[in-house]
Amino acid sequence: MEKYYTNLLDKNKAWVANNLEKDPDFFNRLSQGQQPPILWIGCSDSRVPANEIIGAPPGEVFVHRNIANMVIHSDMSMLSVLDFAVNVLKVKHVIVCGHYGCGGVKAAMSNKQIGLIDNWIRHIKDVYRLNEDELNSISDENERFNRFVEVNVKEQVLDVAKTSIIQNAWSNGQEIHLHGWVYDIKDGIIEDLDVTLKNNSSLSEVYQLDL
Numbered sequence: 001m002e003k004y005y006t007n008l009l010d011k012n013k014a015w016v017a018n019n020l021e022k023d024p025d026f027f028n029r030l031s032q033g034q035q036p037p038i039l040w041i042g043c044s045d046s047r048v049p050a051n052e053i054i055g056a057p058p059g060e061v062f063v064h065r066n067i068a069n070m071v072i073h074s075d076m077s078m079l080s081v082l083d084f085a086v087n088v089l090k091v092k093h094v095i096v097c098g099h100y101g102c103g104g105v106k107a108a109m110s111n112k113q114i115g116l117i118d119n120w121i122r123h124i125k126d127v128y129r130l131n132e133d134e135l136n137s138i139s140d141e142n143e144r145f146n147r148f149v150e151v152n153v154k155e156q157v158l159d160v161a162k163t164s165i166i167q168n169a170w171s172n173g174q175e176i177h178l179h180g181w182v183y184d185i186k187d188g189i190i191e192d193l194d195v196t197l198k199n200n201s202s203l204s205e206v207y208q209l210d211l
Ligand code: CO
Pocket: 043, 044, 045, 067, 068, 069, 099, 101, 102, 103, 104, 105
């Protein structure tokens, strides 16, 4: 265990050396500041590392991750990340990336009690309820699970759009595109769910803010 831990620091040094060999200015340039074009909202799952799966180097992706890539409108951490990304970094794209085999989504399908996390998972259960007719009509449990992952991503994209942060940015003429993706752990391929939003017109009227 100790060896595993010290190995991490050795691997860090090797990574530094490798980067400097390819580009002696690598860290110097990054230390000047960041201008990432993307805000990534993903799952905490260790198998879905934001930068790595899209081949993005440091400096390109501003990241927020939590269990099941949720956009909860009272989550100060998410709101702070979103506000900073939109109003200071001026990102062009917000990508909500879910993944098949998501433990959080799976837990939301069951009635098992786990602990404190049940209260987080409740938000995912709300997404099930919103899509209950469709999901209940899928008899194969695995297919239902996959579809639940997809509709959850779709719902989180809408939840990003509903925030005052995004609606104000759109109203001020800032061009921000919101996207929903699903990553497949089995083959590493990302599918674009084609739920891209560029304005608030497709939100239910009750969510559209007067700006
Ligand atoms: Co997950």
